[in-house]
Amino acid sequence: MEPSHRKILDKALREETLTREEALGILTAQGANLGFILAGAQLLREHNFGNKVHSCAIVNAKSGRCAENCAFCAQSSHHQTEAPVYPLKSSREIVAEARKADAVGAHCFGIVTSGSRVTPGREFDELLATIREIRATTAIHPSASLGILDKETATALSEAGCVTYHHNLETARSFFPQICTTHDYEEDIATVRVAKAAGLRVCCGGILGLGETPEQRLELALTLRELEVDSVPLNFLNPIAGTPLAGSSFLTPLDCLRAIALFRYLLPKTSLRVCGGREHNLRDLQSWIFMAGADGVMIGNYLTTSGRKLEDDLRMFRDLEMEFDERDTN
Numbered sequence: 473m474e475p476s477h478r479k480i481l482d483k484a485l486r487e488e489t490l491t492r493e494e495a496l497g498i499l500t501a502q503g504a505n506l507g508f509i510l511a512g513a514q515l516l517r518e519h520n521f522g523n524k525v526h527s528c529a530i531v532n533a534k535s536g537r538c539a540e541n542c543a544f545c546a547q548s549s550h551h552q553t554e555a556p557v558y559p560l561k562s563s564r565e566i567v568a569e570a571r572k573a574d575a576v577g578a579h580c581f582g583i584v585t586s587g588s589r590v591t592p593g594r595e596f597d598e599l600l601a602t603i604r605e606i607r608a609t610t611a612i613h614p615s616a617s618l619g620i621l622d623k624e625t626a627t628a629l630s631e632a633g634c635v636t637y638h639h640n641l642e643t644a645r646s647f648f649p650q651i652c653t654t655h656d657y658e659e660d661i662a663t664v665r666v667a668k669a670a671g672l673r674v675c676c677g678g679i680l681g682l683g684e685t686p687e688q689r690l691e692l693a694l695t696l697r698e699l700e701v702d703s704v705p706l707n708f709l710n711p712i713a714g715t716p717l718a719g720s721s722f723l724t725p726l727d728c729l730r731a732i733a734l735f736r737y738l739l740p741k742t743s744l745r746v747c748g749g750r751e752h753n754l755r756d757l758q759s760w761i762f763m764a765g766a767d768g769v770m771i772g773n774y775l776t777t778s779g780r781k782l783e784d785d786l787r788m789f790r791d792l793e794m795e796f797d798e799r800d801t802n
Contacts, residue, residue, distance in 0.1 A: 481512040513765030526768030529573035534585035553714035574612040590618035607633035626670035637667035644691035681709035681723040708749035736765025
C-alpha cells in the first residue's frame with residue numbers, strides 16, 4: 473500500500489476526518505489506486521464489523537398520494553407513475569411481513585408509509601400497536617419511516633418499542649432544492665435530532681446518482697458524520713418512468729463503489745447498508761460492495777420496485793465467505 477493510501481487509512485482508523493482533497497481523491501480513484509482504496513475500506517469494515525452481513529427488510533405499509541415533490545419518487549402525487557396506491561395496511565398484514573423477514577435472518581424491519589409526516593390519530597395508534605406486536609412476537613427490531621417527526625410522536629414510537637427511526641436526507645443540503653421544494657432540508661435535520669433525543673437509533677442516508685456532484689456526495693457524508701447517525705442506507709437512483717429523473721443515468725458501477733468507500737472512510741464505525749438500486753447500478757459488481765466497505769444490505773423488495781431474489785443474495789454471502797443468519801431458509 474502506497475504511503476498516501478496508508479495515511480488516509482490510518483486517519484480513518486483514528487476516526488479523523490479526511491481533508492477535502494483526500495476525500496475527493498477516493499471519488500476519482502482509478503486502476504490500482506482504486507484497488508488500494510477498496511482494500512483499505514474492506515479493512516475498516518472488518519476492523520469495526522467483523523465478517524458479518526447486517527441485513528434489513530421493509531414493507532411499503534401505505535403507498536402513494538404523497539404531497540412531497542421529490543424528483544426521484546414514484547409515490548409523489550406530483551408525478552404520473554404506475555406506483556401502487558393504497559391506505560395503511562392492517563396490523564395483521566404488517567406483522568406477517570415482519571415475521572417473514574425475521575424468519576430469513578433480517579435484523580431490522582422497517583414500516584414505511586408515504587406522506588410528509590405522521591400525526592396523532594387512528595393510523596398512528598394502529599402503527600404503535602403493530603410495533604408492540606412485532607416486539608412481542610419476533611426477534612426482529614422494528615423500525616419506522618413515517619416522515620417528519622416531532623417530540624411527542626418520537627417519544628410514543630420509542631415507548632411502543634420501536635428501535636430505529638429511518639429518515640433519509642436524500643442528498644446534500646446544497647443540492648436538495650433541485651430535488652425537493654415542498655419542505656426544507658432543516659426539517660429533515662431536525663427530525664434526526666428529535667429521534668435521537670427520544671432514544672431511537674437513527675438510520676439516515678440518501679440516494680446517490682440524482683445529478684449531484686462528487687463534492688455534494690462528500691457534503692452529504694460529512695453531514696451524516698456531524699449528526700452521528702447510527703446507520704447509513706446508501707441507495708442508488710433507479711429512475712422511474714413518470715418522474716422528473718426518468719431516463720437519468722449518472723453512475724457507473726465503479727462510481728457506486730467509490731461512493732461506498734468514501735462513506736466508509738468518513739464513517740468508519742457507522743453501519744453502511746446498500747439498499748435500493750444496487751441491482752440496476754452495480755450490475756455484475758454487486759458482490760464488491762463489501763470490499764468497498766459496506767457491512768450490510770437490504771434484502772427483499774423495495775418500496776415500489778422489486779429487489780434481488782433472496783437465494784441469490786444468500787449465495788453471494790456464501791461465495792464471499794461472509795456470515796449471515798439463515799434462520800429457516802433451508
